[in-house]
Amino acid sequence: MPPDAPDFSRLLDTRRTSTDGVGSPAVRRAANEGRLTRLRRSIYRDPLVPLEELAPDERRHEGRARFLEEAIAVGLTRGGPVVFAGETAQQIHAIPALGELPGHVELLEAVGSTRRNAFGITVHTDGFRPEDIEPWGEFFVTSPARTVADLAKWQSRAKAVAALDFVLNSDRAAPGQRVTKQEVEAALDASVAVRNRRTAESVIAFGVDVAGSVGESLSRVLMDEFGFPTPRLQTRHAAPPGLGRWFYTDFEWPELHLVGEFDGFVKFSNERFLNGRTPAQVLFDEKRREDALRASGLRVVRWTWDCLTAPLRLRELLVAQGLRPTRARRSISRGW
Known part of the structure; x- marks a missing residue:
C-alpha cells in the first residue's frame, strides 16, 4: 500500500x-x-x-x-x-x-x-x-x-x-x-x-540493489554513458578503530587502485546517515575512513552534485584519475 x-x-x-x-x-x-x-x-x-x-x-x-x-x-x-x-x-x-x-x-x-x-x-x-x-x-x-x-x-x-x-x-x-x-x-x-x-x-x-542514494545512481548512469569501465559497488573494507567493523566504498576500480565517492548533502543532514552524530563528526569519520583507504594503497576521488548537474565535470575528474572509456560512449543524460 x-x-x-x-x-x-x-x-x-x-x-x-x-x-x-x-x-x-x-x-x-x-x-x-x-x-x-x-x-x-x-x-x-x-x-x-x-x-x-x-x-x-x-x-x-x-x-x-x-x-x-x-x-x-x-x-x-x-x-x-x-x-x-x-x-x-x-x-x-x-x-x-x-x-x-x-x-x-x-x-x-x-x-x-x-x-x-x-x-x-x-x-x-x-x-x-x-x-x-x-x-x-x-x-x-x-x-x-x-x-x-x-x-x-x-x-x-x-x-x-x-x-x-x-x-x-x-x-x-x-x-x-x-x-x-x-x-x-x-x-x-x-x-x-x-x-x-x-x-x-x-x-x-x-538496476542494482546496493545504490545508497539518488546521486550514486546518477553517477553510475553517467559513468556508463561515458563508456568508463564498470566499477565495483559497495566494496567492503575494514574500518578504523571506533568506527565499527566494516565500511563500504561507493565505487571502486581495483585495477587502478581507485575509489570513487559521491558526497551528497544528505550524508551530512539525514538522520539515517548521521546516526546520532553531528555533521562535523560525520565529516571527521569520513576523513578517517579515507585515510585508511589511502594507507592501504588506494587513491580516493570525491565529487558532489556540481559534477552531476554538469556531467562533463565528472568525466574530466575521472579521466584525471586515469579512467579511460572502454566502449562506445552513449548520449549523455540531460532531461532530469
Missing part, C-alpha cells in the same frame, strides 16, 4: 458544499480576488507561500504535498475509476525522484479507453494486471513495481534508474516500497505497449 492516504485537508470541494455543483458566488468571488486558488473546476485551495521562500527541506516536502493535492483535484473531477501512474505514482509512493516535480498528472487507462490527454493530464493507455494496481483512498495508483516499470518506458534513463535502484534496496525503501527485479520485469511483461520496451528492459537490467 502507498505510505500515506490522500490528504484532502487543504482542499475545498464546492460540489459537496453547494447545491449547483459549481460553488457559491462568494467562493467564485474569492477565487477571482485571489483569496482562493482554483486547482480544477469546483476544487479550491487557500493561496500558499511561494516555494522559493521556504527552507530547502520544507520546500521539498511542501512541493510534493502541493503536487499531490493537484493530483487529488484531477481525481475528484475526472469521473470514473482513476489510476495514477508514472511520475504521479512515484510521488504518491514517495519514491525519490531526480529533478523538478512533475508538471502534469499521469493516468493509466485500460486498452480500449477513449479518454485522452487533457489540460495538465497525460493519459497512458496500456494493459495491466490486477496486482499492478493498488487502492489510494477513493482512487487507484500503480504498484511500486509497475510504477518503476512504467518510468523505465516513459522517463529518461537517469530518472528511471534512480527510482529503480531505490525500490530494489531494502535498506533504503520501506516495506511498502520494496520490490524485486523479477517483480518489475513481470509488471513490464503485462504491458502491451511496444514503444520503448527494449529501452525499459535495458534500464531494468541496469
Whole structure:
C-alpha cells in the first residue's frame, strides 16, 4: 500500500458544499480576488507561500504535498475509476525522484479507453494486471513495481534508474516500497505497449540493489554513458578503530587502485546517515575512513552534485584519475 492516504485537508470541494455543483458566488468571488486558488473546476485551495521562500527541506516536502493535492483535484473531477501512474505514482509512493516535480498528472487507462490527454493530464493507455494496481483512498495508483516499470518506458534513463535502484534496496525503501527485479520485469511483461520496451528492459537490467542514494545512481548512469569501465559497488573494507567493523566504498576500480565517492548533502543532514552524530563528526569519520583507504594503497576521488548537474565535470575528474572509456560512449543524460 502507498505510505500515506490522500490528504484532502487543504482542499475545498464546492460540489459537496453547494447545491449547483459549481460553488457559491462568494467562493467564485474569492477565487477571482485571489483569496482562493482554483486547482480544477469546483476544487479550491487557500493561496500558499511561494516555494522559493521556504527552507530547502520544507520546500521539498511542501512541493510534493502541493503536487499531490493537484493530483487529488484531477481525481475528484475526472469521473470514473482513476489510476495514477508514472511520475504521479512515484510521488504518491514517495519514491525519490531526480529533478523538478512533475508538471502534469499521469493516468493509466485500460486498452480500449477513449479518454485522452487533457489540460495538465497525460493519459497512458496500456494493459495491466490486477496486482499492478493498488487502492489510494477513493482512487487507484500503480504498484511500486509497475510504477518503476512504467518510468523505465516513459522517463529518461537517469530518472528511471534512480527510482529503480531505490525500490530494489531494502535498506533504503520501506516495506511498502520494496520490490524485486523479477517483480518489475513481470509488471513490464503485462504491458502491451511496444514503444520503448527494449529501452525499459535495458534500464531494468541496469538496476542494482546496493545504490545508497539518488546521486550514486546518477553517477553510475553517467559513468556508463561515458563508456568508463564498470566499477565495483559497495566494496567492503575494514574500518578504523571506533568506527565499527566494516565500511563500504561507493565505487571502486581495483585495477587502478581507485575509489570513487559521491558526497551528497544528505550524508551530512539525514538522520539515517548521521546516526546520532553531528555533521562535523560525520565529516571527521569520513576523513578517517579515507585515510585508511589511502594507507592501504588506494587513491580516493570525491565529487558532489556540481559534477552531476554538469556531467562533463565528472568525466574530466575521472579521466584525471586515469579512467579511460572502454566502449562506445552513449548520449549523455540531460532531461532530469
